[in-house]
Amino acid sequence: MTTSMEKPSEPREPDARKPSGDVQAQSPRALTRARRRQAVARFWRQYRTHRAGLVGLAVLAVIALLALTAPLLVGADSQSVTNAPGGPLEEPSGEFPLGTDQFGRSLLALMLWGTRVSLTVGLLAAFLSVAIGTLIGITAGHFKGWYATVIMRVTDWFLVMPTLVLAIALATVLSRSIWTTILAIGVTTWPTTARLVRAQTLSVESRPYIERSRALGGGHGHIMSRHVLPNVMPLVLAQTTLVISTAILTEATLAFLGLSDPTIVSWGGLLQDAREAGAVSSGNWWYLAPPGLAIAVVALAFTLCGRTIESVLNPKLGVSR
Template sequence: MSSQATTAGPRRLAWERRQRAFRRSWSEYRRDREGLIGLVVLVVFVLVALLAPLIADVDDLRAVNTTDNPVWAPPSDFAPLGTDSLGRPVYDQLVYGSRISLLVGVAATLIAIVIGTVVGVLAGFFGGWLDSVLARLSEWFLVIPFIPLAIVLAAILGPSLRNIIVVIGITSWPTTALLIRAQVLSVKQRLYVDRSRALGASGGHVMGRHILPNVMPLVIANATLTVPIAILSETTLAFLGLGDPLQVSWGQMLDEAFSAGALGREAWWWYLPPGLCVIAVVLAFTLIGRALEGILDPRLRERRG
């Protein structure tokens, strides 16, 4: 019983400490008006994506099911957002397109963050030749223009949702890696890390108990800033015809609208809503990321103080 109590004590203290840190961070976040606006906008889009089967008709995404609908119908003739050149309701495409755009943004960001964190931690912690090799690799990816590289990879792998996620993920990690590397170089010089090593702690113990917990806030803040880049990348690739033709996304809508001549026909109801949704989601993630960065990044927190 005594050993269990001894083990439970530190765990309970650690849990209470995390709760206090979360409440303190949430209190600081609520004071950031722009961050709250971004969070509200993001929650709205997430709810739309999750509730898509309840608020839109998936059958209307296929032209064979919309032959009775008028084509190029403005919102005044076909509520709420009109139809495209095939008679498909723009509203249903917009709702289901939110699922694909958010999925690609989050999934590609997870890949980029995992790769960037692993590379940054290994390079900063071990140093030496490994640091040199990984740093040069990161710089090589940064030197190559992102969009041409992504276009080449997407064209080679083929137009599919999985390939788009992989392409964006493996081309978006260098910035994260360099940020994490710099943070690890700073953390590993602190006294408690030296004390842990002096007491005989292994490299894995130091990395798991001291390095990673101190870089995770920066990882989280950087992730929220990477998602909008991934969403814009998916929109760009889809607009260039490299997206998955079987999946409806906001970028795919823009590509089809441009190809069908929506600009010439002044069919604003087809291309304007997806464009505004992309802007709104990107802005929401950016506002959230800036707010979290100011709270979780110790350097920015010190400047505020």
């Protein structure tokens, strides 16, 4: 009786054609989140190579921190006219680093409170403007025909009309409040975004996978939300940062003209108060300089961030570092 000796089986190499267990275990949502994290990491690596963008981001981070901590730093009583701690129009000193206004309130405290209002108006107005422009741009680029013709003629009308004049007209007709200012800025600054988004939508919808999606039964909502919108979002993000600076400047202009809520402290409102107090003719430079510089610095910081984002998302622009 012979016994056969069996050879030990050799380990087999994994089949490269079969996905590994880790990949099989991952759900489509997990894969999507992983790709998004990689995209964000790649974007940040490219963004931080631009010195101007980093400077703008650092300035915005400091200003946002000051705005959030304003109640803790100066307190709500600093806006009160009846409990003003100083005399009218005092020059900068150790007690009042930026001097006082015509009511004796600390300008440094008012500047911190004004930061909250200016940033809030700028962000909300820019969000409203970009949302309107994105909606109109995508639908005009997708549906075409008579709808696109009519909606783009309306857009052209808004483009040729001075934005500030339209905002002043709306702010004059409606009641004076922060929401009126946001509405006036948002509904008058969307045409540029609509034009850019429509051009990008036409480019996206000319690609073959859009035709395949239609052939597979994809409807208008599916194509616009799942294919067009993700491809125009980088452009929308860059445009948002640029619109924020415009919104802040417009809010300051409306407040300077006396068309905003007089009970709310903002940088433009401080300039209006300085003009009414005769700070220009009296030489009270500390009343005029801080709000004006703050508006310029924030607008410049948002512009630097916007240009850098635009450069990262579209390297063909060749923005200098």
